[in-house]
Amino acid sequence: MEEFIGCFSLVSDPRWENVRHNLYEILIIALCTMLCGGGNCSGMEVFGRAKPPFLCQFLRLKHGIPSHDIFGWVFRQLDPKPFQICFVRFMERFAQGLDGVIAANGKTLRGPLDRASGQSPLHIGTCQRLPPRWLFPVSVKTL
Secondary structure, three states: OHHHHHHOOOOOOOOOOOOOOOHHHHHHHHHHHHHOOOOOHHHHHHHHHHOHHHHOOOOOOOOOOOOHHHHHHHHHHOOHHHHHHHHHHHHHHHHHOOOOEEEEEEEEOOOOOEOOOOEOOOEEEEEEEEOOOOOOOOOOOOO
16 A cells, blocks of 8 residues: 555645545555446446455555545546656556566546546556467557
8 A cells, every 4th residue: 555655646635624535545446446347436436335355455444435426526636647647657666566468458438528627538547467478459549
């Protein structure tokens, strides 16, 4: 948990002082959900409620699992630039201990564009470790 917090230290919590759920715990549940194939904030809540024994091994979860509304609100309010820097830092540290190929896939969620503040929509990525020499064809779509 300390390594994760160190990687995401530039991400500031956009919520008020009286929040119930720890920002880093929200981010870890979201990351675990995405790695397991979840695709949205409702999936994050479902994953958290389905996996408390797993999550409690490294999270305190003092106030339980956040609702999908909390996940959605936090991700809409996060500043994407420091989050991207921190996520890349986290993935670099994570990849240091891996051997083989990391297959990555990404998508942009529909609907969370915040036109008033000019923030871009939420982008979600998933990664999977593959044994060495496994190669998959990829098609790249450019705009």
